[in-house]
């Protein structure tokens with residue numbers, strides 16, 4: 001089964017596998033959402049089974065709650081534990097300062113709450129997610145359904161006042177209906193092409209009535225684990241400046257792939 005993973009999935013898998021080496025017994029963990037985070041949940045469950053780790057998890061979406069529980073992990077609510085030692089999550093883009101765009105999987109609100117409640121956040125990603133400037137990936141903004149078209153117009157006006165050239169805003173759909181997040185909100189995707197000042201944009205967007213949260217994660221991520229399709233992994237720590245290169249042998253995780261069969 002391992003040999004059948006596409007290079008992109010292999011890259012996601014090895015980043016996920018390397019990230020769970022940071023987990024220690026007794027930790028309270030935040031579990032992200034998305035395909036890379038799903039590999040991480042499976043790798044974490046493998047470590048819990050094989051190494052006897054005891055961890056308590058808080059998930060960032062109903063999808064991740066379901067996956068984590070089906071893998072045998074203990075999942076509680078954030079209010080049960082209040083603070084976390086570590087969150088591991090994917091991202092849609094990251095820059096050299098480890099600022100992120102998140103929310104492609106529609107879970108940015110819980111993801112930001114959980115990451116902010118954590119002593120440390122590790123992002124796991126395939127190498128294609130690294131960008132010189134954020135913004136090629138449309139920026140998700142979670143909004144209240146009430147008056148969403150007015151909120152959209154206010155966002156467009158704000159982008160205009162910030163001299164943002166590309167400011168196409170679209171409502172994310174799920175089939176014929178607007179997609180609903182786990183909290184019942186809508187998502188607007190801002191196709192900006194490039195974001196000159198992500199810190200400013202993140203602050204300004206959250207001032208608009210109707211905006212619940214935006215997908216810019218500024219100064220939240222501490223470490224990025226970048227996977228390559230050939231198994232190579234780079235760990236970059238923004239606080240220490242440390243960069244470590246290594247590799248993950250995917251064949252050592254045969255059980256994970258066997259479970260998927």
Ligand SMILES: O=C(CO)[C@H](O)[C@H](O)COP(=O)(O)O
Nearest residue numbers: 034035036090103104105107
């Ligand atoms: O932010 C997210 C979900 O809201 C995901 O972490 C992000 O979309 C990356 O997903 P994937 O690992 O599937 O590429």
